[in-house]
Amino acid sequence: MVPSKSLSFLLTLPTLALLSLTATALPHPRAASNTATLKLSVRINSNGVKNIAAADRARFRVLQASGSSSVNATNDGTTYTADVGVGSPATYYTLLVDTGSSNTWIGANKAYEPTSTSQDTGGQFSVTYGSGSVSGEEYLDTVTLNSDLVIENQSIGVASQSSELYGLDGLLGVGPVDLTEGTVTNVNEVPTVTDNLYTQGTIGSEVLGVFFAPASSDDSSGELTFGGYDASKITGDINYVSITSTSPASGYWGIDQSISYGSTSILTETAGIVDTGTTLILIASDGFSKYQSATGGTLDETTGLLKITSDQYDKLSSLYFTTGGVTYELTPNAQIWPRSLNSDIGGTTDSIYLVVADSGTTSGSGLDFTNGYCFLERFYSVYDTANSRVGFATTEYTDATSN
Incomplete structure (x- = not known):
């Protein structure tokens, strides 16, 4: 997400999307090809938007205009969320999971609770969407996705002002680091959740697998696999x-x-x-x-x-x-x-x-x-x-x- 450009439309937020990439040769070497899975919860049209075609077109126009900027996920039919722990001991927040943006932030509905692992960087973060914005202060903190996915010193935006997230507490950005450029005042870019999982050795490659079961199926679930993909799916x-x-x-x-x-x-x-x-x-x-x-x-x-x-x-x-x-x-x-x-x-x-x-x-x-x-x-x-x-x-x- 780049605050000086129109990003998505935070109009009603829901699930996942795209990334901008810079070509490199091969993945960084790793001793083991570790993978870990994050299960997602689903909400069907929890935001109340009915004309989903109009909502999708509005997002599409922002995507066309933004070029290499990030766009926050705005799936107006089906929302996928994850309960994410921040701090130690962790306070859990229900976050929208978004592969179309890269900043992780909290505070939309539940206040941030600093702990011994919280570090105020002094940086201010700000992201502008097509229909709204979020801004506040940057912290580094421990983030727990699940028992296999614990991240130290993860950049967290703590929102003092944000657009309506319809009952959600914030956003888990799993896009590329390029999309964080210019979003925090004291740095050019901040490592993403995926970046830190990789550099801290939790996952073996910079690959993300995404699975959804149809909303009409008996198992309308979703999952993200960090470090690879789930061959069983x-x-x-x-x-x-x-x-x-x-x-x-x-x-x-x-x-x-x-x-x-x-x-x-x-x-x-x-x-x-x-x-x-x-x-x-x-x-x-x-x-x-x-x-x-x-x-x-x-x-x-x-x-x-x-x-x-x-x-x-x-x-x-x-x-x-x-x-x-x-x-x-x-x-x-x-x-x-x-x-x-x-x-x-x-x-x-x-x-x-x-x-x-x-x-x-x-x-x-x-x-x-x-x-x-x-x-x-x-x-x-x-x-x-x-x-x-x-x-x-x-x-x-x-x-x-x-x-």
């Missing part, structure tokens, strides 16, 4: 693709990708991002028009989503995402919002809504799509900082019909 190989060189997508977890609906080309290969902080799958307006025409969906003003009939659903084709020479199939069921959760977004219980939405800008902007949560709940994703690449793999939920 995937059903095939991890296929990697390099970060795109096209700006502004290159400033995040950006990739080059083409999209087809059945045999119909929706977007030729172009740059976009992978973003768990976005709920939907957003595509450039010209591609979205082709998708709407092919599916026959009509725009529902309340939810902002395309609505289709049962007959149209029966005729839906798969949506194909091709990147790095590998094609990922989003089945018809994966293209619809979970019908059991229609009321959570202001929809009617018997309607069928599509999760592909209009980004609001035409293709050629350098950021023409966002593979959001509705894509990532069907595919495991891996974010490899050292090698500037993103990986995907199928899971048991890739072909699920629970929606």
Whole structure:
């Protein structure tokens, strides 16, 4: 996050997203390839936002404008949180987990309780979002993610002023260190949680694995794996693709990708991002028009989503995402919002809504799509900082019909 630039829109905050990367050769050497997992709790649309398409578009505009700046995760359908301990003995705070930003801060709803491990650095931190901001004082303190993930001298922002977080206490930033530049007054940048886990020898590589089970499944859970990925969550190989060189997508977890609906080309290969902080799958307006025409969906003003009939659903084709020479199939069921959760977004219980939405800008902007949560709940994703690449793999939920 860079305070002088519009970051995300803290409007209603929820879950995870992207990182900006600097290419390096290989990960730093490590004697052991340690990994550790942080389980996440899920809240379904806890913030009360109904028109999630409009909310995602607002985030998308900020992403386009921010370039290499961080954007705080704003998934307006599903929120993933972690209970994080700060201090010794630890006080626990419920934090939004955000791979799209890198500062960790607390104090939005529960006050910071200094202990013997707390060190006031004298620095002031400040981050500006698209719709709000957070500011306060920087401390170094012990952070406990779980018994296997304890960090010494972690930079913590203690908020004296912050935008509404809807019952959450702050944010756990697991993005790259570049995104902390300019956020604290007495340093250029501050080591992130992931940086410190690595340099303190807790994890063996600068890799983050992200898993979501669909919100409509029996196990609507999530987890972050620091130092690698959880092989038990995937059903095939991890296929990697390099970060795109096209700006502004290159400033995040950006990739080059083409999209087809059945045999119909929706977007030729172009740059976009992978973003768990976005709920939907957003595509450039010209591609979205082709998708709407092919599916026959009509725009529902309340939810902002395309609505289709049962007959149209029966005729839906798969949506194909091709990147790095590998094609990922989003089945018809994966293209619809979970019908059991229609009321959570202001929809009617018997309607069928599509999760592909209009980004609001035409293709050629350098950021023409966002593979959001509705894509990532069907595919495991891996974010490899050292090698500037993103990986995907199928899971048991890739072909699920629970929606």
